[in-house]
Amino acid sequence: MKNLLKVLRYAIPYWGFALLNILFNILSVIFSLVSFAAVVPVLNILFKLDKPMEIRPDFEWNVNAIKDYFYFEIGQLITRYNELTVLAYICGTLVVVYLLKNLFRYMAMFYIAEVRNGVVKDIRNALYHKILILPLSFYSEKKKGDIISRMTTDVQEVEWSVMSSLEMMFRDPVYILSYLVTLFILDYELTLMVLVLLPVTGLIIGQIGKSLKRTSAKGQIKMGELLSTIEETISGLRNIKAFNAIDWANRNFRGTNHRYNRLMVRLYRKRDLASPLSEFLGIAVSVFVIWYGGKIILEPGSTLDAALFIMYILVFSQIINPVKALSTAIYNIQKGAASVERIEHVLAAEEVITEKQDALPVKEFREKIEYRGVWFRYGQEDVLKEINLVIPRGKSIALVGASGSGKSTMADLLPRFYDVTQGEILIDGVPIRDCIISDVRALMGIVSQETVLFNASVFDNIAFGLQGVTEEQVMEAARVANAHEFIMEMPEGYQTNIGDRGVKMSGGQRQRISIARAVLRNPPIMILDEATSALDTESERLVQEALTNLMQNRTSLVIAHRLSTVQHADEIIVLHKGEIAERGSHNELMALQGVYRRLHDMQALA
Structure with a gap:
């Protein structure tokens, strides 16, 4: 129940549609009970099991008075017309009553489609926005496929849980209780006879769903687009954050999700039409049987008790669907509970990279970037240790070192993809933790x-x-x-x-x-993370020329494995096991005969 309430809170914005669903379900139940209540007395009079009243009774609001008044009116019709004509009128009335009942049932499903798909849309939007703002460290512990599964398969499970729970609470118990009471009154031995009629309606029901194929195929295509967008977002999350494109990505996803939502609303409305339409057709067949059986009974010498027979068929045929739906609803809620927990795990994940309520705006970069006593830890391992570095405006700083020395991590701390474990990073003397995140990244x-x-x-x-x-x-x-x-x-x-x-x-x-x-x-600040390491010689030349154009009059933090690309940097920072081992110009570092010289000589030999 706790998990169900977590899901149902998303249905609050759609309370108007939910109320319409309840209203039409109630109307459907009323018409169903009225139709069943009318069958037995009508048939008893027609088949001369009860004599119609000759004197008009006084109308009162009690069961016996209503029954007597109804018997009197039927008797008047029989007196005025012959029995077959009255039977035809009553059969036509029953068809209309059942048509209205199923129309109201379809209208209930028509409006529940908005709730059903609206809840799913809102959960999916909330999940997507959450994956945009969660820190990159969250994804180092999660597989992309698992995140996508939570946004698709698990959300789909929740959709069924919501729909089943709404049907279970608002319709099925009323139907089951009403029909069950009636069946207790009737003869259970007639069940074997009912089983003869069920295959007839089964053949009709089997022909209903063919028109859904085209819409269903479109829905699968749209779902593919959603999955593609989600996968691209997770893969490109670094760029989305770096270019302050969270709002752009969010709008793009919401647009695709909205189009998918409208398509699925149409799909479910078509699919939901199948059940009431098939039931109506089944009832139409049963009415034909009533008419045909009544014709036989009205013949002289007939001993068939058609009233009880037809009444039982009508009630029993109606109780099957709500019983099946209720059991399915309970199963789906249990099945969906695990999906709710998986979704809540993402929605409740801690946003480690948070922005202060009074965060300062940063619209320009004037003087310097400073790493002041910076430490950073992945789990229990210190990746950076006591980093102190000043990057003056307009200067080019290169970070070099062996793989795993902390170069990329040091660069990722600047746009706050991660937060430092200890120490602070400042821009123009202001800690970046005190600034608006989007303003920092815009620089x-x-x-x-x-x-x-x-x-x-x-x-x-x-x-x-x-x-x-x-x-x-x-x-x-x-x-x-x-x-x-x-x-x-x-x-x-x-x-x-x-x-x-x-x-x-x-x-x-x-x-x-x-x-x-x-x-x-x-931007006034450029971060170049091994931008040419995976290119061939010709491509590297063109890209390096483009990078040179890009770095003109800008402050640059360059990460490179190929030392030849950073020899003209204003200062080269050599990282070794998370610490600054050496620093200086290319010539100064070569003269030290230390880590930088060893890296340079190894690349020269290669």
């Missing part, structure tokens, strides 16, 4: 070794996260990045779709698109 452009591009046009990838960007501005950024020429050779130029992760381009081209993205933002 920085990041070009990493793993270029993350999205399944969109070249223009959209370069303008990533920015609003109101013109094509001329994008083209100018591409020229600085040495990308304009190859972009113009594409089939549709800047509007060419580059495929998933930019698979339609080479590694060097993807990297230059990434550089153009950083150029367009025109």
